[in-house]
Amino acid sequence: MSKLLDQSYEAVMARKGEIMRKAIGIDYAVFEFGKLGFDYEGMMGSVAYSLEETSRIQRATGVGNTPLLELRQLTDLARRVAPQGKGARIFVKDEAANPSGSFKARRAALSVYEAKKRGYAGVIAATSGNYGAAVASQAAMLGIPCLIVQEAFDSRGQGQPEIIEKSRACEAYGAEVLQLSVGPELFYIFLQLLEETGFFNASLYTPFGIAGVETLGYELVEQTRQLTGKDPDAVVITHAGGGNVTGTARGLEKAGCSAQIIGASIDLKGLHMASDQAFNRKSFTTGHTGFGIPFAVWPDRSDVPRNAARPLRYLDRYITVTQGDAFYITEALAQLEGLERGPAGNTSLAAAFALAQEMGEDEVIVVQETEYTGAGKHPQAQLTFAKENGIEVRRGDPRESIPGKSIIIPTHPAQIQIKDIELDHIRLSYLKNVVGEIPYASLLEKDREYLAAETRWSQARIQTALNVKKESTQ
Amino acid sequence: MSSDHKSSLQEHVVSGDWVEIWNVIMESGKRAPQVPEDTQKVPLEMRLRGFLVNDKARLGEIVSVRTRIGRVVEGKLVSLHPRYSHSFGEPQKVLLDIGQELRTFLKKGRVGDE
Numbered sequence: 001m002s003k004l005l006d007q008s009y010e011a012v013m014a015r016k017g018e019i020m021r022k023a024i025g026i027d028y029a030v031f032e033f034g035k036l037g038f039d040y041e042g043m044m045g046s047v048a049y050s051l052e053e054t055s056r057i058q059r060a061t062g063v064g065n066t067p068l069l070e071l072r073q074l075t076d077l078a079r080r081v082a083p084q085g086k087g088a089r090i091f092v093k094d095e096a097a098n099p100s101g102s103f104k105a106r107r108a109a110l111s112v113y114e115a116k117k118r119g120y121a122g123v124i125a126a127t128s129g130n131y132g133a134a135v136a137s138q139a140a141m142l143g144i145p146c147l148i149v150q151e152a153f154d155s156r157g158q159g160q161p162e163i164i165e166k167s168r169a170c171e172a173y174g175a176e177v178l179q180l181s182v183g184p185e186l187f188y189i190f191l192q193l194l195e196e197t198g199f200f201n202a203s204l205y206t207p208f209g210i211a212g213v214e215t216l217g218y219e220l221v222e223q224t225r226q227l228t229g230k231d232p233d234a235v236v237i238t239h240a241g242g243g244n245v246t247g248t249a250r251g252l253e254k255a256g257c258s259a260q261i262i263g264a265s266i267d268l269k270g271l272h273m274a275s276d277q278a279f280n281r282k283s284f285t286t287g288h289t290g291f292g293i294p295f296a297v298w299p300d301r302s303d304v305p306r307n308a309a310r311p312l313r314y315l316d317r318y319i320t321v322t323q324g325d326a327f328y329i330t331e332a333l334a335q336l337e338g339l340e341r342g343p344a345g346n347t348s349l350a351a352a353f354a355l356a357q358e359m360g361e362d363e364v365i366v367v368q369e370t371e372y373t374g375a376g377k378h379p380q381a382q383l384t385f386a387k388e389n390g391i392e393v394r395r396g397d398p399r400e401s402i403p404g405k406s407i408i409i410p411t412h413p414a415q416i417q418i419k420d421i422e423l424d425h426i427r428l429s430y431l432k433n434v435v436g437e438i439p440y441a442s443l444l445e446k447d448r449e450y451l452a453a454e455t456r457w458s459q460a461r462i463q464t465a466l467n468v469k470k471e472s473t474q
Numbered sequence: 475m476s477s478d479h480k481s482s483l484q485e486h487v488v489s490g491d492w493v494e495i496w497n498v499i500m501e502s503g504k505r506a507p508q509v510p511e512d513t514q515k516v517p518l519e520m521r522l523r524g525f526l527v528n529d530k531a532r533l534g535e536i537v538s539v540r541t542r543i544g545r546v547v548e549g550k551l552v553s554l555h556p557r558y559s560h561s562f563g564e565p566q567k568v569l570l571d572i573g574q575e576l577r578t579f580l581k582k583g584r585v586g587d588e
Contacts, residue, residue, distance in 0.1 A: 009506060076580060122543065145543035155516035161560040168558045171523070176541040180499075181519040185506045189499065189520070197545070276513040328572060335573030336580075376560035384563030395568050409568045413576070 005195070012191050020305065023194040023201035025118060028305040035438055037450030038306050040313075044250075048211035048308075049110065051254055055215050057113050061141045063105045064215050066097040068223035068366070073336035074329075074353060081414040082357035088233065090356050092349060092367040093220050096341055100137035100169070101130065101372030103216055107243065108134035110208035115200030116142045122199040126190045126303060128152060128163045129286045130371055135202050136173035146170075147199060149190050152179035154279045161385050162285045162344070165376030182279045187303065203303050210247045210308040217251020220366055221259075232259040233363040234355060236348040239263035239318065240291040242299060242309035248368050249314035259366075260316045264351035265292035266344075267320035267419065268403045280389050281404040283323050283382040287347040292318075293421070297429040312423070312430060312455055319418040324398035324408045325350040327379045328416065343379050345371030354418045383407065427455040428465055440466050486532050487554045493531075494523045494556040495539055495549030522547055523556055 005011070012019075021027065026047055031039045049057065058064040071090045079087030098105035108125075112135060115123045122145035125135045132148040139146035148170045153159040159167075159179075167177045178193070180186050194201055203209060217235075224232045235252060237245045249261045266288040271278045273290040282288070296318075299307040326343050329350040334340040352367045359365060375381060383393050392406040397415055401408040410416055431451065435443075440463050443451075448459050455462065487493055500506075500518040524539030527546060531537045537551045 009500070073580065077576065080579070147543060147545075153519075153521070155519075157519075159560070161563075164558060164560040168560070171542065174542055176543045176545065177523070179521040181516070183500075183505060183509055183513050183518050185500060185509070185518050188506070272510050274508070274513055275510050276516050327569065331569050331572040332576055336576055375558075375562055378562050379569055380566050381561060381563035383566045383568065393566070393568055409572075413579070 007192060009185065009188050012188055012195075015195070016191060017305070019191050019194050020201065023199065024203065024206055024304060025200075026206065031306065034444040034447035034450070035442070036434055037447045040310060040453070043306065044207050044211065044308060048207035051214055051218060051251070054110060054211055058106060058109045058212070058215060061109055061138060062099050063109045064098070064219065066219070067094045068092070068220060068227060069094055069339070070227065071333070071337050074332060075356065077332070077336070077413055078353055078356045079361065085361060086357055086359065087361050088356040088359035088363040088365045089228070090352055090365055090367065091224065091227070091232075092370060093216065093223075094339070095216070095369040096345070096372045099141075100134040100173075102134065102345065103213065103244065103369045103371075104129070104131040104134035105137065106216055107131065107204060107209045107212040107247075108138040108202065110212040111135065111200070111202035111206065112138035112142055112144070114208050115202065116144055118200070120144075120198070120200035122146060122197060123202045124149070124190070124193055124197060124199040125202040125204075126186060127204065128160075128166060130166065131204055132166050132175070132177075133169035133173065136170040136175035139175065140173045145199075146173070146175040147178065147193060147197065148175050149178045149186060149193065150180065151182060151186050153181055155181060155276050158280055160280055160285055161376035161381050165374055182274065182276045184274050190303070201303070204241055204243050205302040205304045205307040205309050207308045210243050210250070213243060213247020214251035214254060216368060217248040218255045219251075220368055221252055221255035221257040224364060224366060228364050230364065231257045232366040233359065234260040234262055234365045236262045236264055236352040236355060236365065236367050238287040238345065238348040238369060239265050239311060239315075240286045240288065240295070241302070242295045242307070242311035244369070245311040245314055246309045261314050262351070262355065263292070263311060263315045263318045264348045264418075265289045265318075265320050266326060266347050267322055270402070271404045278404055280385070281391060283386050283407060284326070284344050284347070287344045289320060293426065296426050298433045310454065312427060313453065315423060318421045318423055318426070319351055320421060321347060321350040321354070321416065321418060322398040322401050322408070323403070324401055324410060325416045327383065327407070328410045329353055330379050332413070339370065340373055342371040342373040342377045343382065344377070345369050350416055351418050353413070354416050427457060430455060431462060431466060435466060486530050487526050487551075489526055489529050491526045492523065492555055493526050493537070493539060493551055494521055494553035495537060495547065496521050496552040497549040520549075521552070522549065
């Protein structure tokens with residue numbers, strides 16, 4: 001039937017709204033109001049499942065309930081390089097223990113459950129990351145077909161090893177894997193496939209994709225209370241598309257925990273995410289600023305009309321570490337703690353190692369994920385690949401590294417340092433993107449309240465910032 | 475891609491064999507407008523693995539495959555019995571030393587040559 005429709009890029013993109021409505025089954029218009037706002041909590045409350053239901057759905061396929069482990073050696077190490085009396089206890093939620101090897105199983109569990117419940121013929125997801133394996137694994141468990149679309153290789157036909165490992169994992173679970181070369185037109189192909197198959201869009205950014213992570217936040221609070229007799233003081237979350245931050249923070253909130261919420265990304269400044277030449281010059285395919293910043297300043301750029309991941313609502317602090325820091329801490333985690341885990345998932349661990357040194361010895365910092373490791377997604381594999389792509393790899397001060405040109409592995413644990421990204425700058429960019437040319441004076445009160453909730457700024461501050469912005473660009 | 479060498483020497487594949495096909499989806503210069511310059515200069519390509527539908531085929535021929543979920547897709551046959559060749563890479567000196575350094579540091583409270 002879809003064969004009769006115009007399949008050109010422009011025609012398919014023009015059908016986006018209609019295709020998405022059928023493929024997600026959520027009428028986003030119901031939640032929209034005013035000139036730009038939408039009822040976020042209303043959407044989360046009426047579309048997704050409650051925490052209890054989510055937990056029940058996840059347990060049915062063995063998802064969640066992962067261990068919280070104290071990293072005693074890394075804590076000891078942090079204390080030795082920290083000022084006297086500093087060095088929080090570091091804990092990690094071992095999400096690699098999920099069926100598909102990462103926290104993404106939590107997000108996939110709800111989406112695939114929903115797809116089956118509503119009678120969709122299958123599920124489809126556009127992802128080059130762990131989420132693909134998670135959806136494929138869940139689809140295998142529930143017995144429905146799964147199609148994964150990946151951006152996987154550059155114009156030389158060279159695949160990113162980490163992504164190729166994900167292709168393999170998806171196929172191992174019985175999914176079809178369509179691999180594409182670099183480019184944002186992946187979305188066009190994705191829309192065509194949704195239309196052709198009639199499958200459910202297991203997007204990372206529906207309310208299901210986010211509510212699935214709430215159990216992670218909730219569990220980690222309960223476990224921290226059990227192990228330490230207190231709440232975590234800080235929780236560090238690897239930040240890319242915003243779902244990990246949003247879901248975890250919502251779970252913390254539901255557990256009544258007010259820990260500081262810190263997002264951490266690998267610094268990939270200067271690398272264009274849609275560039276064919278830059279594609280294989282990075283060693284991390286997720287958890288980096290190339291996703292972290294664009295998704296924070298413009299969440300609704302995702303594959304759904306209203307993104308349920310709203311990281312700016314939850315982040316108290318946003319920091320970066322280098323690729324070299326993450327490789328170093330991955331090696332340290334294996335050698336000192338006996339936990340061999342994937343490097344991308346250890347982005348937040350590298351950050352926590354530095355953050356712990358700012359905190360008191362009686363405080364607790366929780367790293368909320370690990371991921372599986374294997375061929376391709378392993379530090380040795382990624383550094384070999386980096387060298388083959390002309391990247392300089394050496395020991396030294398990681399702060400001297402340049403993304404896409406060099407990876408510098410610290411020579412000393414004290415060289416793992418974090419860099420703050422000004423959240424207020426991100427908030428301003430967000431406002432500029434969302435408000436655009438609409439005069440602030442013409443916004444409804446509800447819109448203004450929405451912007452305040454989105455940015456955690458007062459209405460007065462937003463108005464001033466937008467006016468200043470306007471004057472400075474004139 | 476030495477691992478593919480042996481299979482690519484094979485004469486042909488037959489119906490039901492596991493193969494990889496390739497297609498150009500968008501020609502270079504005709505990519506989406508927001509695509510950066512270097513990407514604009516190259517085509518958007520796809521690769522897909524599945525079971526050969528044709529009775530018999532050779533590399534370079536246009537064939538159909540049936541994917542793991544039953545879709546039938548046409549494309550140029552580029553790999554026979556495609557294998558995954560990603561690996562754990564070569565041992566990296568920059569990583570190999572870290573374990574011992576840190577264990578020493580935890581014992582003595584110092585690392586490296588300080």
